[in-house]
Amino acid sequence: MIPENRFPRRKDAAGELEGFSVKQKIEKLKKFHSIRFSLTSVVALLILLSVFISSTLSYSRYTRDFQEQSSEQIDQTLEQLSINLSTYLDELFRLTVYLYYDDSVVAALEATGGSDIDRLQRRRVIESYLDKIMIMPRKDILNVFVITDDIYFSGRMPKSVNHSADYQALDWYQEAMSTQSPIFVPPHTEQLVSYPKDTVFSIVKQLKSVQNIDQVIGVIKVDASYSGIADIARKVNMGEQGGVFIIDNDKNLIYNSASQEQVELLSGVALASSGSWIEKIGSAEYMVNTVQVKSADWTIVAVNSLDELTKNAQKTRDFTFLLATLSSLSAILVLLIFTHSFLKPLMGIVQLMKEVRKGNFQVSFSSKRNDEIGYLGDSFNAMVKTINDNIEKNTELAKKVYEAEMLHTEAQLHALQSQIKPHFLYNTLNMISMQIQVGRLEQAVDNIEKLHRLLRGMAKWDREVLVEDEFAILDAYLGIQSSRFEQRLSYELKLDGGLKKQYILAFILQPLVENAVIHGCETQRRRTKITVEGFLKEGRCYFVVSDDGKGMTEEQLKALREKLGRTAENENQSVSPGADGHIGLENVNKRIQIHYGSCYEIRISSQPDAGTTCRVELPLLEKECEQDVPSITG
Structure with a gap:
């Protein structure tokens, strides 16, 4: 209640009436505002909640669907990258059989003994063929070794062959001599050279005599750099904050366009998992997708920043929230104006109802409105008259019916x-x-x-x-x-x-x-x-x-x-x-x-x-x- 001393009355009659009128208006204003405040608050809350919930759910649904679509597209890209890498490795496998396409090379490989001039001539035939067919056309091929009774070598850079190397004790040599299928050798430091400095991966294949297919005459070893793989993998772009890296089963890094932190944290997880998942690195979240290159036992790992993926979606969300908020505020403003005009006559009916509650059935609502409020006022007047005439009779009748x-x-x-x-x-x-x-x-x-x-x-x-x-x-x-x-x-x-x-x-x-x-x-x-x-x-x-x-x-x-x-x-x-x-x-x-x-x-x-x-x-x-x-x- 508002203290009366806040509105002191004048001693004259006019001042007394003025103080009473102001106080009465304020009391009515408080009651009116309480109803309007409740109605406006509930409707405004419903509007804001509905806008917020619908916008949030729409954004969440859109983001989830977008992430799923992005994951599917990345998987398709990685699958294509895996196919391209497998094709590239298949081409390297095919290089090992090119020696059989030149009769002079085959004859030089099968020939044994002879003078020093004969051996020098055989070396020139074989090594010049390797330069012409393998080294010169392909910049990714670093070294080619043909090992029979001697070691034949062709390389992109001048290197000294270590003829005293015990190549027969090497794993890849023993495995190649026991199988006819090409062998993939994981990344390793150059072998069979005097001063190795490059890391390469190799393709090794057994060589057989053309005249006697049961006779093994040696092996061919092709050393390749990562440039060919990099040319293929570099075409896949995962954004500024993401990247692609390729590792083998021993966590050796074949190719990398991601950050060092991402590689260190995800290498072990990528080898143990498959498919796609969300990984948190630091304070950021990343979508991780993996695909296997089966022909080389490699794993391709793609890392995408979720912030980059959903950047446009976040802009759309912010714009939608702003537009929805402005629309909600406009609706609330219209609601305030409407409730003000709507509740004023309604409060008059409420005051009359309070009089009826006190037992005064002689009140009536005076209004010339032709809308629902006017109809409500007329109905109120009719209700009061009906109640006044029949309340006692109805009460007694209900009592009798119930007892009977x-x-x-x-x-x-x-x-x-x-x-x-x-x-x-x-x-x-x-x-x-x-x-x-x-x-x-x-x-x-x-x-x-x-x-x-x-x-x-x-x-x-x-x-x-x-x-x-x-x-x-x-x-x-x-x-x-x-x-x-x-x-x-x-x-x-x-x-x-x-x-x-x-x-x-x-x-x-x-x-x-x-x-x-x-x-x-x-x-x-x-x-x-x-x-x-x-x-x-x-x-x-x-x-x-x-x-x-x-x-x-x-x-x-x-x-x-x-x-x-x-x-x-x-x-x-x-x-x-x-x-x-x-x-x-x-x-x-x-x-x-x-x-x-x-x-x-x-x-x-x-x-x-x-x-x-x-x-x-x-x-x-x-x-x-x-x-x-x-x-x-x-």
Whole structure:
């Protein structure tokens, strides 16, 4: 509240009225602003949140899709690079067989012995051919060695061959002599020269005699530099912050356009992984893609900066956020103007409603508006008039209707109770009496105990009981009846374990079983079986009572269904015993519909000489006071 001393009143009448008017306006302004503030805040928050969430999700989705597309494109680029490198290596493999294309070279290789002039002539033929075919056309070939009974050499730079080198002990030589396939030698320092200084990789192949293909005459070794690989790999550009490097299985660097830090951190991971992933190096994130060059056991690693990849996407995101924010602020401004004009007359109605709340029904809203606010004001005036005229009458009428409905339902349930209880007791006491008369005292005692369980269950007539307790009563009842009919009656109770602790209205199954005994067993001499099933299905209870007695004809079944239908249609109808013996079914059907609703009822099917089946579908009940209902199964 605003302290009154902030607006001191004048001692004259005009000053007093002016102070009161200002204070009243401020109070109204506070109330008006509170509603407008709430409405504006909620709508503005929704607008900003929706814009922020949609923009963020769109950017995230776009970035993710863009990264996936970029990864696929990089994979395709690396695959093409791998193919190009494999093609390049295949060309080096083919160089090793060029010697066979010149007859003079083949003859020089196969010739042995001779004078020094002959050996010098053979050297000139072989080495000049190597210069012409391998060294001069290709700048990536550094050295070519042909090793037979001597070492023939051709190199790009003048070098001294170490003729005393034990080349036969070298791994690549031994492997080449044992296989006809070309051998790839990983990067190593030059061999077979006196002063090695370059790192090369080599292709080695076994040489065989043309005249005798089983005779091995030596090997050819081609040393290549990385310039050919660099020319191929340099065409792949991964941006200023990324790069490409190629390593072998021993982490020897074949080619590199990435930073040293990237190579050191990713070499081991790249050899152990495949495909693509996101790697954080320092404070930046990078997309890493790897592809294998199978012909050389090399791994190509591409490193791309995510900041570079998504640079344009970030610019688009910032522009979208700015545009969305400006649009949201414009929408909020329009909303403020609208709420100001909208809530002013509405607050007038609110003040009148407060007067009505105090019990003043003589107020009315004066407005000449023709929109929804004017309609609301007119409706308010009509509502006040209607309330003023009818509130007392409606309250009294509602009270009477409620009391009458409750009394009506209670009377129905008591009437049904008074009809059903004698129906149970009569047949049961009659059976026990007959057993005592014929001297079957032990069976009589057992049946009296079962009768005790039935009577104990009768005490809970107007309550919901556990399904397992209801089945215990059925077990007691059918046990008595089975004793009465001796070998003519057998029964089976099937109860779903999940249904045992559910609640149903008491004594809605016993009359169904009793009718099955009377109409299925008493009227025939052959053996009859009664089956009672209870199970859960789709959140509801289902109970089926069936017998294999004589059943009913189509006319009898139709008449019974019509009788049950008339009982359901007329809730005020009194159900009295009839000659057809189906009083129990009518009572149960009516109790079910009063307690659960008119959509629930007994469904009966029957065929002559095949038996009768009664089905009951009930909703699940929640028991509020389970401790007040003692179990009767014990």
